[in-house]
Amino acid sequence: MATQIQMPELRYGLSDLAPVISEETLNYHYGKHLQTYVNQLNTLIEATEYEDMVLADIIREAPAGPLFNNAGQVFNHAMYFEQFAAPVKEGEENLPTGALEEAIYASFGDFETFRQLMSDAALKLFGSGWAWLVQTENGSLKIEQYPNADNPLKHDQVPLLCIDVWEHAYYLDYQNRRAEYIQKIWNIIDWEIVAARMSVR
Ligand SMILES: [Fe+2]
Structure with missing residues (x-):
């Protein structure tokens, strides 16, 4: 019998991402x-x-x-x-380091500009879909909006970070307030996991 596609295991408990994701x-x-x-x-x-x-x-x-x-x-x-971990404490910054930080600075100027652009991509995506940070073939980073199930693999890009903006991702916690969900999600990003997805060139 062929190997079945398995559920990925969670690296945290179901209540560990609260209050960002309940x-x-x-x-x-x-x-x-x-x-x-x-x-x-x-x-x-x-x-x-x-x-x-x-x-x-x-x-x-x-x-x-x-x-x-x-x-x-x-x-x-x-x-x-x-890509998630328990929220950082109130007032603490949650920032990428090392090669990922350098790549973000090289492609977007600084982290805050990147965060704003990615948040906007997630907020303005019409209907259901995903905002992605991807690595392109020349190694630079780029933000993409893909509808429904589309994703970077189909476009020969390395997927680094994603924000699910299907309503099922946030409706129980934030109802129609997609912007608030996107703003809070930055507190639970595990940047080491994201950095490990980079393709070394
Ligand atoms: Fe989803």
Whole structure:
């Protein structure tokens, strides 16, 4: 039997991201929405040419439609849930260091400019989708908005950081206040995880 696509494990407890992301939201978003994408993907790849592929290859190969949508959403959510840690304390800064900090400065000028641009991309994305920080083929960093399940792998980019702006990501905690969700999410980014995603050139 082929290896099934697995749920990614969380690196923190379900209540550890509160008050930025509540346990209730994680129960639905991780426990129900992501689990459904994983289940649907496994059903779609069973007994097909995709069943022995790794997830990234399924995304690159899949035609537009349910297979790509479910594979993309499994990947996007795995990246999303992996990149968080408990919120920094009130008044403390949460900033990238090392090569990632240097790349952000080289591409955007300074961290605050980058944070503003990425927040705007997430806020202004119409409907459901994702804002991404990506590394391009020449090594520079760029911010992208991708609708629905689309993601950087499909565009030959290295995905570094993502903000899910599907309403299911924030509605229980922030209702229609997407801007507040985006503003708070910077307090739970684990920059070491994001830095480890960079491609070394
Ligand atoms: Fe989501």
